Amino acid sequence: MAGSPTARRRRLAIELKRLREESGLTCSQVGKELDWSSSKVSRMETGQGRVQASDVDALCRFYATAEELRDLLKSLARESKTKGWWHAQGDAIPAWFSVYVGLEQAVANLRSYQGEFIPGLLQTSEYAAEQCRAWVDHTLEDVQRMVEVRMRRQELLTREDAPDLWAVIHQSALVHVIGSHQVMARQLERILEIGKLKNVTVQILPFDAGAYPTTGSYTILGFPEQEDPDLVYREGLTDSVYLEEPKDVTLYAKAFDHLRALALSPQRSALLITRLLEEHSR
Numbered sequence: 001m002a003g004s005p006t007a008r009r010r011r012l013a014i015e016l017k018r019l020r021e022e023s024g025l026t027c028s029q030v031g032k033e034l035d036w037s038s039s040k041v042s043r044m045e046t047g048q049g050r051v052q053a054s055d056v057d058a059l060c061r062f063y064a065t066a067e068e069l070r071d072l073l074k075s076l077a078r079e080s081k082t083k084g085w086w087h088a089q090g091d092a093i094p095a096w097f098s099v100y101v102g103l104e105q106a107v108a109n110l111r112s113y114q115g116e117f118i119p120g121l122l123q124t125s126e127y128a129a130e131q132c133r134a135w136v137d138h139t140l141e142d143v144q145r146m147v148e149v150r151m152r153r154q155e156l157l158t159r160e161d162a163p164d165l166w167a168v169i170h171q172s173a174l175v176h177v178i179g180s181h182q183v184m185a186r187q188l189e190r191i192l193e194i195g196k197l198k199n200v201t202v203q204i205l206p207f208d209a210g211a212y213p214t215t216g217s218y219t220i221l222g223f224p225e226q227e228d229p230d231l232v233y234r235e236g237l238t239d240s241v242y243l244e245e246p247k248d249v250t251l252y253a254k255a256f257d258h259l260r261a262l263a264l265s266p267q268r269s270a271l272l273i274t275r276l277l278e279e280h281s282r
Contacts, residue, residue, distance in 0.1 A: 006102020013047035203263035
């Protein structure tokens with residue numbers, strides 16, 4: 001079972017939608033039978049807000065599910081109400097990003113392409129602080145809390161059941177000076193260090209790689225259970241987009257495979273990072 005309340009809420013939503021679609025009914029029809037609004041049924045199927053175990057029980061009895069499945073879904077509803085460590089950070093994590101952090105805690109693998117900056121899971125606290133300070137409406141306290149969140153997120157790479165991370169980073173992110181050359185030198189050292197973990201693969205997409213099939217950074221999240229399909233996450237300035245349609249996820253996965261093929265091998269990437277590290281250290 002996925003290990004965060006956010007992932008459990010997503011799993012519950014997926015299962016409830018599947019049960020309704022297998023019944024051949026619309027949200028409106030289900031709502032009418034249970035004396036609910038169609039929007040309530042829709043919210044339960046999209047994971048918006050908390051879902052009561054009693055409502056899940058009513059739905060399962062309406063769909064005539066097996067008792068074992070009914071108990072599982074009710075358990076998911078109860079467990080999805082618990083709070084993860086990231087919820088204690090308040091405004092340091094915007095609501096739209098809190099969902100991502102919750103899902104990230106439950107993944108089996110991550111495939112990430114970053115074209116402008118070092119991925120958050122590979123950042124040093126100094127680099128992260130410089131990035132967070134670039135937001136003009138953040139106080140020093142906000143920056144500190146945001147950095148703490150980013151550092152806490154990185155713990156998943158070294159935990160006992162750590163997910164696999166495959167990161168493709170454009171070379172421009174390595175030469176773009178954030179903070180100072182000293183900050184960048186320590187940042188590149190950090191990438192080399194984390195890249196030695198057996199569950200982490202880092203490739204650099206060099207300037208001379210030619211054309212490549214992407215228009216921005218994104219992450220593909222893969223989950224341990226077949227019932228939890230992969231999804232694509234893209235982040236903006238004030239919100240984020242999750243793509244879950246199989247055709248969309250497949251397209252991004254193919255694009256990522258293309259990026260991996262164009263990028264330097266992990267060994268040659270490490271050599272390039274080392275060379276750039278020396279340049280930043282001068």
